[in-house]
Amino acid sequence: MPLTPVLTKRFGTKAPWQIENYLRLDGYAGLEKALTMPPDDIIAMVKESNLRGRGGAGFPTGMKWQFIPQNDGKPHYVVVNADEGEPGTCRDLPIMMNDPHSMIEGIIIACYAVRANHAFVYIRGEAVHAIRRVTQAVNEAYARGYLGDDVRGSGIRFDITVHGGAGAYICGEETALLDSLEGKRGQPRLKPPFPATNGVYDAPTVVNNVGTLCSVPYIVLGGAAWYKDLGPEGSPGTSIYSLSGRVKNPGQYEAPMGTTLRELLEMAGGMSRGKELKFWTPGGASCPLLTREHLDLPLDFDAVAKAGSMNGTSAVMIFDEDDSVVQAVLKWTQFYEHESCGKCTPCREGNYWTAQILERIWTGHGTLADIDTLLDVSDNILGRSFCALGDGATSCITSSIKYFRDEYLALIETATDRSTVSPALTGVSA
Amino acid sequence: MTSSNSRLSLIDIERPGNPDVFAAEVRAAALEIITRYPAGQSRSALLPMLHLVQSEQGYVSADGIAFCADVLDLTKAQVAAVATFYTMYKRKPTGEYLVSVCTNTLCGLLGGDDIYRALSATLGVGMNQTAGNPDEAGSITLEHAECLAACDYAPVVTVNYEFFDNQTTESALGLVKDLQGGKRPQPNRGAPLCSFKEISRQIAGFVDDRPESRLAVATGQPTEVGVKLAQQKGENAPGYPVSHNAGSSADQPAAGSDQADAAAVAAHNTGARDGSSAHDAPLSTSASDPAAAASTEPAAHPDTVGGAKTDTGPDQGELFGKGD
Numbered sequence: 001m002p003l004t005p006v007l008t009k010r011f012g013t014k015a016p017w018q019i020e021n022y023l024r025l026d027g028y029a030g031l032e033k034a035l036t037m038p039p040d041d042i043i044a045m046v047k048e049s050n051l052r053g054r055g056g057a058g059f060p061t062g063m064k065w066q067f068i069p070q071n072d073g074k075p076h077y078v079v080v081n082a083d084e085g086e087p088g089t090c091r092d093l094p095i096m097m098n099d100p101h102s103m104i105e106g107i108i109i110a111c112y113a114v115r116a117n118h119a120f121v122y123i124r125g126e127a128v129h130a131i132r133r134v135t136q137a138v139n140e141a142y143a144r145g146y147l148g149d150d151v152r153g154s155g156i157r158f159d160i161t162v163h164g165g166a167g168a169y170i171c172g173e174e175t176a177l178l179d180s181l182e183g184k185r186g187q188p189r190l191k192p193p194f195p196a197t198n199g200v201y202d203a204p205t206v207v208n209n210v211g212t213l214c215s216v217p218y219i220v221l222g223g224a225a226w227y228k229d230l231g232p233e234g235s236p237g238t239s240i241y242s243l244s245g246r247v248k249n250p251g252q253y254e255a256p257m258g259t260t261l262r263e264l265l266e267m268a269g270g271m272s273r274g275k276e277l278k279f280w281t282p283g284g285a286s287c288p289l290l291t292r293e294h295l296d297l298p299l300d301f302d303a304v305a306k307a308g309s310m311n312g313t314s315a316v317m318i319f320d321e322d323d324s325v326v327q328a329v330l331k332w333t334q335f336y337e338h339e340s341c342g343k344c345t346p347c348r349e350g351n352y353w354t355a356q357i358l359e360r361i362w363t364g365h366g367t368l369a370d371i372d373t374l375l376d377v378s379d380n381i382l383g384r385s386f387c388a389l390g391d392g393a394t395s396c397i398t399s400s401i402k403y404f405r406d407e408y409l410a411l412i413e414t415a416t417d418r419s420t421v422s423p424a425l426t427g428v429s430a
Numbered sequence: 431m432t433s434s435n436s437r438l439s440l441i442d443i444e445r446p447g448n449p450d451v452f453a454a455e456v457r458a459a460a461l462e463i464i465t466r467y468p469a470g471q472s473r474s475a476l477l478p479m480l481h482l483v484q485s486e487q488g489y490v491s492a493d494g495i496a497f498c499a500d501v502l503d504l505t506k507a508q509v510a511a512v513a514t515f516y517t518m519y520k521r522k523p524t525g526e527y528l529v530s531v532c533t534n535t536l537c538g539l540l541g542g543d544d545i546y547r548a549l550s551a552t553l554g555v556g557m558n559q560t561a562g563n564p565d566e567a568g569s570i571t572l573e574h575a576e577c578l579a580a581c582d583y584a585p586v587v588t589v590n591y592e593f594f595d596n597q598t599t600e601s602a603l604g605l606v607k608d609l610q611g612g613k614r615p616q617p618n619r620g621a622p623l624c625s626f627k628e629i630s631r632q633i634a635g636f637v638d639d640r641p642e643s644r645l646a647v648a649t650g651q652p653t654e655v656g657v658k659l660a661q662q663k664g665e666n667a668p669g670y671p672v673s674h675n676a677g678s679s680a681d682q683p684a685a686g687s688d689q690a691d692a693a694a695v696a697a698h699n700t701g702a703r704d705g706s707s708a709h710d711a712p713l714s715t716s717a718s719d720p721a722a723a724a725s726t727e728p729a730a731h732p733d734t735v736g737g738a739k740t741d742t743g744p745d746q747g748e749l750f751g752k753g754d
Contacts (some may be wrong), residue, residue, distance in 0.1 A: 002660075002663070002666075003659060004660075004668075005656065005657045005667060009667075011654050011657045012654040015645060017648065018644075084579045087534050087576075087581075088577070088581050094649065097619065098648045118468065125481070125518045126575070126578060126579075126591050128591040128592065129592065129593070129620040129646070131633060131635075132632060132637040132638060135635065161466045163474075163478070164481065164634070164635065165516070166516035167516050167517030167518035168515065181474060182471070182473060183474050184473075185512055186516075221670055226671055229668070230668070238667065240656075244536055244581035245536055250581070250582040251651065251654070252652065252653055252656050252657075285535065285577075317535070317581065319539070323539055331534065332535050335534055335535075335576055339576065
């Protein structure tokens, strides 16, 4: 597969976040074109392109937009999920810091399509450089008439509010994000009703990821067929593969959906310390781990699902044979324990216990029964949690036991006291 | 895993909090936050407003809770419920600098755990504790953070949430030594450092709009590595179909030092595999363009969009045996 920069094509050019540079590099051309089209045609075009959400779940974007009831007399809203926090995921921040106007352009097109006049960009609070840059870009867009009254002569008013979060992974879950945006604890809502009918302020709401909305101007400019042809059947478009870990040149590689890890590793100069690949995630910590045997797996929504994992956020974390899978899983589990919102019992209590069991194994005090207990507790979290955080928390546990049971056994059987190297650096404060 | 009763200390019956300790200017800022949201939805202002009170006192105090409740017509219990849910609202006065070390799996295994332990030992403090008096210059509050969405720059440390990338134990120790000594090193990606209180005000939406902030660097090698490799190999996304190409800058030759960038994007739009229009473009230099923030662009990545492509041809991708 070749590299195909589309969303990343402005990275490295001169201050692409400034509107005059963005305009020079084809900026807002998609919006200009969109405003000449009937809104329903834009929804149809995005649907035809089969753009699938880049936030992890891969839901068809056009369908999401189509679910917004029209002529219902209620205000509609577009909410951007920019609460990037899935471990391994580092794609939306670079986009917002470098090319914020492409997101703003996508937001305005989305607003126009679903007949919304107000959008909110919910950026995680720690991402201060992104908050600053998007805020400055929004101000520039107002000054140039891309936001505010009568945008580009359309007679329509569009507003964007930048909203900084306050440190909570759960707010990446769309309904928790909406509660947080309303000034509440960020805890997920029962679905249905879905945000499309009862979103923020109980009004019809589209919630889209940054990468999803950034794709929209290019679809409008290139057409649905062009976009579709960028990727394989069922997973159209490009994917920004975010490579991190034991790889020589980590970073953002934009290539067609369906690129394999073998190809990505070749692009990234191979493994970083001359060791063999051991385990990796295809799309963030919440996706089941994969191994060396999956090097030639096409990384698209359907193929990865067939292999028992998830394409997720296309955040590829790479670990080698010197990395302990048990230690990695322990640290991820401590993350989920810390970030569980506490609303539902399986996730709140389950992650509390799995973290302790994993710590016991890692520090040399595990028993053979611990592996079965881990699987049993995971089984009681998966499918019984209120939202996907709980389900995702079990992925690394069950997949690591599936592929690396021997490593768990070795730690238990040798049972060397390792408490002095306890990695318990995540979790509650002292 | 240690627990702490300090988590529960926000509501104190003995000291219920006084909303009037904040100046009129703070109340005006709070009211301005409310105007960002639709009429009747003032509660949406609560998260930014908590950052605002934190920017005044360095943490969310009982006074801050009372202030938000007063402005938004909520109960203090409603506000405290929110304030205690989110990690970024601090319950004790924070130092001039909040130093956050990512110890999630990836950064942790690549050195983040070692960095945290070294900083903790050197500063003599643990999680959420402050070395020095929080009111004094050079005071540092230490924390280990969850994934900071910079895994391609692992291991990362942030100071008041600005990125210091690819840290080592030595570089991180040097960083805190500088901070304690009154220096403010420039973040790799981000605006010049300010105090924790000042950054809290920015998170509340009152962002730093000075030129050095507007032009602050946002990339490093990992962000650009894919794009640069594509240029070297002469690879690109297929161009837009001609009928869809209206309004493209491909038809509008760009002028002067901007030509290289424009040509690169135009090459994408037209599907030009060799970026031939960029071959003749003069290399843009940030030095010749005052708008290009010469002082903030690292030398490692000047605008080489046109130049990097010079030696590549349309068939370069074939050398890698992958075709397209």
